Amino acid sequence: MKSASETSHAKAILIGEHAVVYGEPAIALPVPTIRMRVAIDPRDDGEQIIHSAMYDGTLAAAANTRFSGIATLIRQLLVRFNAPTAGFTLNIISDLPPERGMGSSAATAIAVVRTFHAAFSTPIDHAALLRWADISERIIHGNPSGIDAATCSADRPQWFTRGQAPMPLSLPRTGVLVIADSGIQGQTRLAVNDVATSLTVNPAMRDHITALGHLTHQTALAFAQDDIQLLGNVMSTAQMHLRALGVSHPQLETLITAASQNGAIGAKLTGSGLGGCILALAPTPEAADTVSAALTTAGATQTWQFDFSRHQTQ
Ligand code: PMV
8 A cells, every 4th residue: 555645526416316316317516626636644553443524533443433334445445456454644634514415425436446456556447336335325325326426526516327337418608506405414324215105105206306307407408508597497397396305404494495586587496405515606706796695694604605607618
């Protein structure tokens, strides 16, 4: 093993969360300005030490903590590289708020897998990277579609359908997404389980899943036609379906209302919901500043802006 350091970044699901678990398409955006960095240094005393905001201690003691998914991933990587007892210090330095629907667990997994491969001088292709990340995502989330890992490792917006290779998309030329953190912990596993239970108890709920899939197709059309009004309408319609599925939260609704009353042309939760973040679409950078300020006044603990014009690929 040699010293190595690799990165990944946050993601925001623009449309199709939850429906994507059931085979509908979704679109997610990499947010490269919100970064995750992992660094590993070998050590001679055989200790296996992890430093992160979520967990600080030995690999062995991480088994029954919130870090257990990543710990299992690390143990399997060590086996893969024939070095289960190798000593190391692993530092995880993250700008992503954990458990807010921004892909913190997937971004950690991606950066960890990349770092171990670099430390053992082994290249890894993208499909293998996603398979490795799935190990911890399964432990943390239960039934992950794979969209988080795909987007936290991508440099372009992703059209994602479960079980298929993600496809890159080009963004509209104008429009600014404001991402706002409610400060309330999202609960991916609980939200995914709640939706599964609703669908079993009340099969009519399936209509919301189908409708969300349809809205993902509409979003791709809005991208292709540079139609941000359509995109805004689609986002607000998606929020109605997500609310009906039971994954919103009063504070998310407060933020969405504040955004809509202060110039946003669409707003919705992003990720699994029950807390976490919202996305609001503003037509211009000036409008985005007004929306950001209104969201802060309404209780958002942090806001970020994602200006489509700065993320053009052609
Ligand atoms: O809460 P997050 O950011 O992990 O988003 C999960 C997205 C879901 O569609 C709710 C679940 C999944 O695995 O696709």
